[in-house]
Amino acid sequence: MTAQIRIHDIPGGIHPPENKAQSTTRGVEQPPLPARLILPLLQHIGVPAEPVVKVGDHVLKGQLLATAQGRFSCALHAPTSGTIAEIGPAPYPHVSGLHEPAIVLDSDGEDRWVELEPIADYRALDHVTLVEKLAAAGISGMGGAGFPTATKLLSRPDHRIETLIINGAECEPYITADDMTMRHYPAQVVTGIEILMHVLTPEQVLIGIEDNKPEAIAAMREAAQHNPTIRVVPIPTKYPSGGEKQLIQILTGREVPSGGLPADIGVLCQNTGTALAVHDAVMLGRPLISRVVTLTGGALERPTNVQALIGTPISELLAFAGLQRERLHRLVLGGPMMGFTVDPQAPIIKTSNCLLAATEQELPTPPPALPCIRCGLCAEACPAQLLPQQLHWFALGKDYPQLQRYNLFDCIECGACAYVCPSSIPLVQYFRAGKGEIRAIEQQHTKAEQSRVRYEQRLERLQREAEQRERDRQARAEKAARAKAAREAREAQEQQTGAATEPDLARVKARIPTLSPEQKQLKIAAATARMALQKAQKQLNANPDNSDLQAQVVQLEQAHAEAQQAFEQATSQEDT
Structure with a gap:
């Protein structure tokens, strides 16, 4: 009998109202095909993709639209067949609200696929070939910041991955996309996990699912029962247990070093949605062109989950779920803890897991922030064991060295500190701004250092050129001195032998022609x-x-x- 997995606790954490039941009663629905899709070139952490199509081109569903630019980039494919209408700035789902470069695709309504190339037996392929297949499919992490999956699988080639963790915790309120993925596609998720196992050859695979998802736990256990390496592990419901580092600590008892990666301790995490995308890419030959998205909130008549095409405008998904505009107070992409207000004209992208159309009662306008009373509740709630009140003061004072000394970049921006703050201080906003300032300063320092290096190299080059010119001058002077010495020696020798100079001059003059x-x-x-x-x-x-x-x-x-x-x-x- 397999030994029981020991569950470890994490520091801090909170228990906000879950609000998950309202979006799990209709399964995973298929919304209508959009007339127009907006496909940003940046749907992942890293470098934007480079378009390989032009305006006016007709493309098929699954056809490559933009290629990855280096390891930290992802390819982009057509979610349906149609015509490229525009390539340029378009609405983008980001906290800044700024437009970003995108490919705009007008659907032809036929939804015709390009010829697909599924792999009949992935076990016959080496792990490098499989990773290249995943990279070509444009798969990035679908549960977090969107790290390119192929790069993540090869991020530590010199490290042995002992434990593969599949993150099905989905701890944030309202979001049920992973829950419904595991309920409705358990066999495909398990196959995707086995493909990842073939690449990584881990000793164990742990699927962490919060115990408030009994249907998902049962479905995944049944789908994985043939593989003893895969273990479905229910974990206590606690926010933010779904954070990568927190889930690793809960399942293994090990902590990722500050500033390090899970691979540093022999662990790699993937999301259940990513595992499903891996299955589709390998077994069906389909690139990542759709994902499960939760549509929820009190302003929707029929909260649900949908299998939405990447690039679908948010407004069309809200209309499918019956948006009641008079009740809408705030539209959030993501959950209430880590999400941000979004423009309904923006599209969903590969990392979009939830649209929360909240009423005033669900997400009330926060009261004005009051002075910090040093109660310490934020420190107690912090899962990263930071000191949010100290970080707050350093952020206010723009004391960036102190922010780094107090490990600001270990903050996962979960919002637990702001949730419990009796003074309603928007701590996460301060921390996010501080990180941005530090990154900007480091970028300036990097540019200044590069300029200094170039300036020093130029000085060295000028010095080398000056030294070469001096060597050339000395060589010419030495050559002239040798010629002068030889001439003087010759003249002295002629004087010693009694040879007269006048005859020589006469001979020279004789050679000059004279005219009458x-x-x-x-x-x-x-x-x-x-x-x-x-x-x-x-x-x-x-x-x-x-x-x-x-x-x-x-x-x-x-x-x-x-x-x-x-x-x-x-x-x-x-x-x-």
Whole structure:
């Protein structure tokens, strides 16, 4: 009998109202095909994809639209068949609300697939080939920040992955996308897990699911019962147990080092939605073009979960769920703890797991923040064992070195500290802003360091060039000195042997040709005639139609030829 997995507790955490039941009664529905899809080129952490299509191109469902740019990037595929309408800035689901480059696809309504290439037996392939298949399918993490899955699988090639953890905790209120994925696609999720096992060869696989999801636990246990390596582990319901580091600690008792990765302790985490996407990519040959999204909140008539195409405008999904605009107070992408207000014209992307159309009663307007009373409740709730009240003061004072000393970047921005704060201080906003400032400063320092290095390299190059010029000058001076010494030595030798200098000068003068007075006159006449001819030719070039100049040039050419001939004849007679 398999040994029982010991469940470990995590520090801090809270128990907010779950509000999950309202969106789990209708299964996973299929919304209508959108008329227009907006596909941002950045749907993951890293570098935006590069378009390989142009406006006017007709594409098929699953066809490659943009290629990954390096390891930290993901390919993008067409969620349906249609025509490329635009490539440029478009609404983007981000806390900033800014537009981002995107490909806009107008559907033709036919939803025709490109030819797919499923893999009949993935076990016959090596892990590198499988990872390349996942990269080509554009799969990124679907439960967090969207880290490219292929890169994550190869992030620590020198580390042995002993434990593969599948994150099915889904601890945040309202969100049920992973729950419904495990209920309705358990066999596909398990197959995706086995494909990941083939790549990583872990010693054990642990599927962590909060105990408030009994249907998902039962479905996953039944689907995985044939594989003894895979263990479904119910964990206590507590927010934020679904955080990567927190789930690792709950299931293994080990803590990821500050600033480190799970691979540093032999662990790798993947989301259940990612496992389903891995199954579709390998077994069906389908790229990542859709995902399960929770549509919930008091402003919706029929909360549900949908299998939505990537790029579907949020407004169309809300309309499918029966949005009551008069009741809508705040539209949040994600959950109430870590989500952010979003523009309904923006599309869903690969990391979009929930749309919360909240009423005033569900997400009331927070009261004005009051001064911190140092109650310490935030520190008690922090799952990362930080000191939020200290970080708050350092963030207010823009004391960035202190923020780093107090491990600001270990904050997972779960919002537990702000949830329990009696002064209603938006702590997470301060921490997020502090991280952004520190990253900006580090980027400036990096650029300054690069500029310094380039400046020093330029100085070194100029110094080398100056030294080379000095060496060349010295070499020329030495060569001239040697020539002068040789000449002086030769002259001294001639003086010692009694050789006279005057005969040498006479010989040199004898080589210089001399002209008689008559020859000199003829030479001057020829040169004068040549100069007159050249002057006339210039005037003729400026006025080519002048007949007088043409006649004058002919006469001067004849005069020059006669003068030159007379000089040459006189010179030749003298030589003979």
